[in-house]
Amino acid sequence: MYLLTRNRVALRRWLFYLAGVSMLPVLVFSAHVVLEYQRSSREAILADLVDRTRSRAVEVERVLQATTQSLAALAESGAAQAGDWRELHAHARRFIDRERSLQAVTLVDREGRLVFFSGAPYGAGAFAVGDTPSVDVVFQTGRPHVSTAFHRPVCPTPVVAVSVPLRVDGEARYVLRGILRTATFDALLSAKSVPEGWVVGLADSQGVLISRSLNPESFVGRSVAPVFLESMRRGDGRPSAGQTLDGVASTSVVLPVFGGNWYLGVGVADTVLNAPLAASIRHIALLAAVWLALAMALAHRHSNFLIRQVRLLVAFATTDVAVSRPKEGLRIQEFETVLDGIEHTRHRTRQALTEKADAIEQREQVFDLYERAPCGYHSLDRQGHVLRMNETQLRWLGYRLEELVGHPYTDLLTDASRARFAAAFPVFLVKGHVDNLEFELVCQNGSLLPVAVSGSAIYDAEGNMVATRSTVFDLSERKRLEAQLEQLARTDPLTGLGNRRDFEERALHELQRARRLDRPLAVLMLDVDRFKQVNDLHGHAVGDQVLQGVAQACRAQLRDIDLLARLGGEEFAVLLPETWQTEAVDVAERLRASIATQAVTLPSGLMVPCTVSIGVASRETADDVVATILSRADQALYAAKRAGRNRVMVFEPADIVG
Numbered sequence: 001m002y003l004l005t006r007n008r009v010a011l012r013r014w015l016f017y018l019a020g021v022s023m024l025p026v027l028v029f030s031a032h033v034v035l036e037y038q039r040s041s042r043e044a045i046l047a048d049l050v051d052r053t054r055s056r057a058v059e060v061e062r063v064l065q066a067t068t069q070s071l072a073a074l075a076e077s078g079a080a081q082a083g084d085w086r087e088l089h090a091h092a093r094r095f096i097d098r099e100r101s102l103q104a105v106t107l108v109d110r111e112g113r114l115v116f117f118s119g120a121p122y123g124a125g126a127f128a129v130g131d132t133p134s135v136d137v138v139f140q141t142g143r144p145h146v147s148t149a150f151h152r153p154v155c156p157t158p159v160v161a162v163s164v165p166l167r168v169d170g171e172a173r174y175v176l177r178g179i180l181r182t183a184t185f186d187a188l189l190s191a192k193s194v195p196e197g198w199v200v201g202l203a204d205s206q207g208v209l210i211s212r213s214l215n216p217e218s219f220v221g222r223s224v225a226p227v228f229l230e231s232m233r234r235g236d237g238r239p240s241a242g243q244t245l246d247g248v249a250s251t252s253v254v255l256p257v258f259g260g261n262w263y264l265g266v267g268v269a270d271t272v273l274n275a276p277l278a279a280s281i282r283h284i285a286l287l288a289a290v291w292l293a294l295a296m297a298l299a300h301r302h303s304n305f306l307i308r309q310v311r312l313l314v315a316f317a318t319t320d321v322a323v324s325r326p327k328e329g330l331r332i333q334e335f336e337t338v339l340d341g342i343e344h345t346r347h348r349t350r351q352a353l354t355e356k357a358d359a360i361e362q363r364e365q366v367f368d369l370y371e372r373a374p375c376g377y378h379s380l381d382r383q384g385h386v387l388r389m390n391e392t393q394l395r396w397l398g399y400r401l402e403e404l405v406g407h408p409y410t411d412l413l414t415d416a417s418r419a420r421f422a423a424a425f426p427v428f429l430v431k432g433h434v435d436n437l438e439f440e441l442v443c444q445n446g447s448l449l450p451v452a453v454s455g456s457a458i459y460d461a462e463g464n465m466v467a468t469r470s471t472v473f474d475l476s477e478r479k480r481l482e483a484q485l486e487q488l489a490r491t492d493p494l495t496g497l498g499n500r501r502d503f504e505e506r507a508l509h510e511l512q513r514a515r516r517l518d519r520p521l522a523v524l525m526l527d528v529d530r531f532k533q534v535n536d537l538h539g540h541a542v543g544d545q546v547l548q549g550v551a552q553a554c555r556a557q558l559r560d561i562d563l564l565a566r567l568g569g570e571e572f573a574v575l576l577p578e579t580w581q582t583e584a585v586d587v588a589e590r591l592r593a594s595i596a597t598q599a600v601t602l603p604s605g606l607m608v609p610c611t612v613s614i615g616v617a618s619r620e621t622a623d624d625v626v627a628t629i630l631s632r633a634d635q636a637l638y639a640a641k642r643a644g645r646n647r648v649m650v651f652e653p654a655d656i657v658g
């Protein structure tokens with residue numbers, strides 16, 4: 001089963017999810033900013049709504065106040081106070097000509113009769129008075145009043161009346177009214193004066209629209225929207241939400257004008273209020289879309305990259321796993337195989353590291369074993385020059401490795417050992433090994449070190465010997481023990497003298513020398529007389545002490561070059577180099593006399609008398625051997641015994657004399 005594209009898509013989808021999730025903090029932050037912006041924008045628009053309402057109300061108020069003041073001036077004019085209505089009518093007509101906003105000026109008496117109408121010649125006849133309630137209010141309150149919109153019989157357009165009292169002697173006897181077209185206020189409330197989505201309305205105290213910025217022809221004269229009416233009644237000037245007469249959801253502010261005779265309201269559509277929010281949402285949506293598109297593009301690109309990396313991991317981790325990897329994608333099972341392969345590789349890596357640590361430790365152990373072994377190691381090249389040498393052998397020799405590398409090993413040997421090495425090395429090159437070849441090394445301080453060398457050859461791939469590897473054992477202790485044993489083997493333990501073997505070997509050596517140099521040599525054979533009686537009388541231990549005393553007495557009479565030995569039992573021998581037979585007889589006589597005249601004094605103070613018999617023989621012919629001379633001396637000794645003991649006899653083949 002091959003790697004499936006859908007798995008690659010899944011990988012990419014996960015990356016898309018990741019990219020999407022990464023947007024969340026940005027979106028939350030953006031939403032917070034937008035809501036804050038919306039809140040502040042809404043507050044700003046509502047503040048603008050209040051300001052616009054207030055300014056419009058002030059403008060309407062200003063018109064009404066101006067009209068009121070003009071009418072009040074007419075009412076206080078001399079003609080009015082004098083009751084000269086004709087003259088007042090004339091003033092009113094001139095006033096109308098000046099104040100284009102005014103349609104007409106009328107004068108109404110307390111009975112509600114029209115005194116004059118400026119639009120017609122004075123006395124031209126009676127007209128019905130419009131909006132008489134307004135006139136009544138002025139008479140009742142004595143204060144100016146603005147009426148609702150009404151239609152005059154002579155004019156089709158709606159008008160309003162601004163009424164002021166005309167006082168005579170302080171009493172309101174007439175009402176002077178200025179007739180204004182509602183269109184006068186349309187200009188103030190025109191749509192041009194407010195932004196799109198805004199609407200301004202002017203209503204009377206009954207909630208009947210006097211003017212409106214939008215579609216006045218449809219709504220003037222009709223009741224205001226419920227929200228307008230509600231705000232009028234509440235009278236707090238706070239924004240209220242509701243629908244306008246157009247059915248538009250809006251927020252409105254309503255303020256009283258001219259002491260509550262009229263009300264001016266301004267509404268702003270909720271679409272305007274929420275426009276910043278909508279715009280922000282659009283911007284965020286656009287930002288999110290761009291962000292998402294970028295994230296998708298990155299995810300798409302990096303999913304391919306990741307897949308290539310995973311493939312590399314597959315190749316790396318499964319090199320020993322036979323997996324056929326197609327190019328088109330990953331499959332789940334193989335991904336698990338990859339993970340197994342990675343785990344396997346990690347295991348192998350750990351194992352390799354452990355093995356490496358073990359190998360390092362083993363190498364250090366081997367190195368330590370080589371360098372500080374209790375024996376020496378060295379390697380020589382085919383010419384016998386030093387290649388390597390361990391610390392142990394260097395320490396024995398007292399050299400540093402660099403002082404020896406490249407130098408012949410024979411430089412470290414005594415002459416005898418060098419000769420032995422020279423003889424053995426060619427054989428070694430042929431045979432490839434050598435065992436226990438003993439040499440004497442010459443140390444840096446001049447001391448000699450006996451060693452035993454065993455070696456084998458190192459060969460290259462072609463079978464050519466390239467070096468030797470040799471062990472070197474220190475033989476000094478063994479040599480010391482051997483020498484000790486040798487000494488023991490040559491020594492008589494009772495007297496400390498040399499024994500027969502020692503005597504015969506050294507006698508041989510002296511005899512050869514004497515023969516070589518043709519020098520005299522004599523031998524004495526000495527035997528304690530009746531020694532058996534000493535043992536029998538005093539015991540064997542005293543006998544031993546007597547033998548030791550005889551040895552000491554003899555030694556005292558001999559030269560250093562003379563060799564005294566105990567041949568066995570109570571028998572001694574003396575080798576006298578450079579001594580003629582006659583001289584030897586003198587020596588023997590001196591020995592005999594010395595022992596005979598001085599009883600052997602034991603450590604216990606016991607005096608044991610003792611005599612010896614001595615036979616003398618000397619080298620006579622070139623063919624004499626040690627045994628021959630000893631035999632002659634022995635024969636002379638027995639001759640002395642037979643002759644009565646305590647005497648010296650010289651070997652005479654024909655005639656032995658005492």
Ligand SMILES: Nc1nc2c(ncn2[C@@H]2O[C@H](COP(=O)(O)OP(=O)(O)OP(=O)(O)O)[C@@H](O)[C@H]2O)c(=O)[nH]1
Pocket residue numbers: 527528529530531532533535539540541542543544547568569570641645
């Ligand atoms: N105490 C002691 N006695 C020894 C030793 N070696 C040999 N003898 C004794 O020496 C004696 C030698 O006796 P013999 O051979 O009869 O000779 P002798 O008594 O000296 O008599 P002549 O040689 O004829 O004068 C023997 O009794 C041995 O036991 C020894 O090492 N110590």
